[in-house]
Amino acid sequence: MEALLSQFTFLSDQALQGNKNFDPSAMEDLMKLFEIESYKAWAALELVEEKQVKGAEITMPILSFDQMGLKDDLLRGIYNYGFEKPSAIQQRAVMPIINGRDVIAQAQSGTRKTSMIALTICQVVDTASREVQALILSPTRELASQTEKVIRTIGDFMNIQAHACIGGKSVGEDIRKLENGVHVVSGTPGRVCDMIKRRTLRTRAIKLLILDESDEMLSRGFKDQIYDVYRHLPPELQEIVLGAKSEKGGGGKV
Template identity: 60%
Template sequence: MAAPEGSQFDARQFDAKMDELLSADAQDFFTSYDEVYESFDAMGLQENLLRGIYAYGFEKPSAIQQRGIVPFCKGLDVIQQAQSGTGKTATFCSGVLQQLDYSVTECQALVLAPTRELAQQIEKVMRALGDYLGVRVHACVGGTSVREDQRILSSGVHVVVGTPGRVFDMLRRQSLRPDYIKMFVLDEADEMLSRDL
């Protein structure tokens, strides 16, 4: 499969690296993270992120938040799974918000979701938690104006949350540039991968 124009993705290089990683000792590749944090204050988060978390109504972290926020903040590759309504969205949103460089108004995090509704819901959570950080978030989803997406992206955002079709379109048009992206979140990965998106 050829990479889209303007992309520096090399499929053969990627496949070779994945083969190398998977053929290595699996223990080095898959590990479990055992640290549990009983409070948001103990996680070493920025003060303005904590303000956003508490303003959103969280008092004590849920089980997924106790285990999931810190490894994400440390830049580890993580797979997180929990029941619906347990705070998974706030978990990865907190991890993203903690790691952004707010002095650089470029897309540093890309979050993909299977539906427009979910992408817009994630955008709302990201905005609310990042309220005191001055985060700029945009939802790139189908059914909205392409020109408006292009205008907002060209004015600069820190995070793009979107659906695969519209995000790919924005990448193809070079309105969304991947140069500064350092975090990628695939929400509802099982759903995404089963849809052949």
């Protein structure tokens, strides 16, 4: 279990402000929400709760995109999009993710997490292969589409192929796109699950799973579908769990 915990980098609003006395219990909302037993993030969080492990390392902020060792074409995409300096979460989460760490980050909405996801995905995907390598699950169609758009924009010079797999859109179009080959899928749990079950979305090359607004996904009742998706993913998966602290406090309705 200790080994499991050491796989994770934890980031919270406190950590983002550089507070070295970061207390993992600040992640309580997320802890309560993850009830899926075989889910390694949940296991790690339980351990934190039990032992109050002060395992939350404070990652050093990287203050410029130039210092992140990003691919040249990605850097061009980032600057072309108008970014100059990474936001607090971009400064602290990008490097651990690129270095293969599992990351659990809780940061309020508006902290530029979506762009953080987009740029890390562009860095880790190998465009020489046409298999799906990164999967992002989001609670709403709008967020899933927005994330896919940002990936395509930032990754424009790298020729990243991303597809939004969301409910309400044509299943035929999903099938066509996925069979053509894409690097990244950003979707809502129901449609993604459906595509996996049809074997149209092939999961064997997926190395990175991102649960965006995970607290929101669970409070919207997507737990079973997320679990279903998990069962089809390779075991040596890198996981990124993002949560936006509930505005009302108390952490949702689950």
